[in-house]
Amino acid sequence: MTTADTNGPFAGGRYHPAVAGFDTTADVYERSRPEYPAEAVATLVAECRIAPGRTVLDLAAGTGKLTRLLVPSGAELVAIEPLAGMRAEFTKRLPGVQLLDGTAEAIPLDDASVDAVLVAQAFHWFDPDAALREIHRILRPGGSIGLVWNVRDESVSWVAGLTELIDEFRGGTPSRRTERWRAGFERSALFSPLRTWSFPYEHRLTPDGLIDRVHSISFIATLPENERAGLDERVRELLASGPNADGAETFALPYRTDVYAADRADVS
Numbered sequence: 001m002t003t004a005d006t007n008g009p010f011a012g013g014r015y016h017p018a019v020a021g022f023d024t025t026a027d028v029y030e031r032s033r034p035e036y037p038a039e040a041v042a043t044l045v046a047e048c049r050i051a052p053g054r055t056v057l058d059l060a061a062g063t064g065k066l067t068r069l070l071v072p073s074g075a076e077l078v079a080i081e082p083l084a085g086m087r088a089e090f091t092k093r094l095p096g097v098q099l100l101d102g103t104a105e106a107i108p109l110d111d112a113s114v115d116a117v118l119v120a121q122a123f124h125w126f127d128p129d130a131a132l133r134e135i136h137r138i139l140r141p142g143g144s145i146g147l148v149w150n151v152r153d154e155s156v157s158w159v160a161g162l163t164e165l166i167d168e169f170r171g172g173t174p175s176r177r178t179e180r181w182r183a184g185f186e187r188s189a190l191f192s193p194l195r196t197w198s199f200p201y202e203h204r205l206t207p208d209g210l211i212d213r214v215h216s217i218s219f220i221a222t223l224p225e226n227e228r229a230g231l232d233e234r235v236r237e238l239l240a241s242g243p244n245a246d247g248a249e250t251f252a253l254p255y256r257t258d259v260y261a262a263d264r265a266d267v268s
Contacts, residue, residue, distance in 0.1 A: 048144040
């Protein structure tokens with residue numbers, strides 16, 4: 001039995017207002033966000049038993065950065081994404097994958113219609129109670145949920161400094177770091193306890209690429225132009241005194257990729 005999260009980020013709307021920032025910057029998101037390391041994808045495939053003959057939903061699929069890495073599994077893939085801009089970018093790269101408009105709280109699929117649900121970079125945007133009920137509904141008995149986040153490695157000083165610059169503008173925007181999303185699993189009887197893994201990862205970027213990476217953040221994308229330009233200048237100063245002090249063409253942005261998996265529980 002779960003308790004409805006009536007004060008969560010989706011209270012009173014289809015999705016949190018800050019999500020709209022992704023809709024206007026989908027092309028920037030696609031070119032600046034990292035892929036997922038092979039070890040993380042292999043873990044999701046193994047733990048969620050993704051294979052030919054099984055149906056897998058990529059929920060809040062964005063531009064399809066995870067979806068495309070699942071194609072070699074041979075599973076039947078379905079994607080759901082609420083933002084038209086993101087869906088347009090997805091379709092350019094994965095025209096053969098069924099793509100639907102929908103949200104985690106109102107999934108447009110039949111009961112017991114998929115074997116696994118994967119969520120990349122997005123579960124913290126969901127109302128966890130409503131989303132877990134919907135995911136449980138559409139999963140077949142024995143099905144699984146898998147989550148993955150690329151997380152900037154803030155144990156590196158300049159990366160911590162970058163986060164400080166970004167967070168000046170965050171306000172009440174949902175964040176993975178609050179672990180509000182995890183609390184939804186902990187109070188739910190619909191899934192087994194989460195299993196967890198972490199993998200180091202690096203994304204090589206140019207200085208302009210890092211600016212794009214910052215612009216791909218929802219609440220940064222919606223800033224007035226003058227505020228965003230001021231942030232850009234501060235990011236370039238941080239780079240010049242840190243990872244790009246030697247003026248090299250590219251540098252590494254370190255990440256930690258966190259993977260989680262849980263199994264559908266049989267409840268009446």
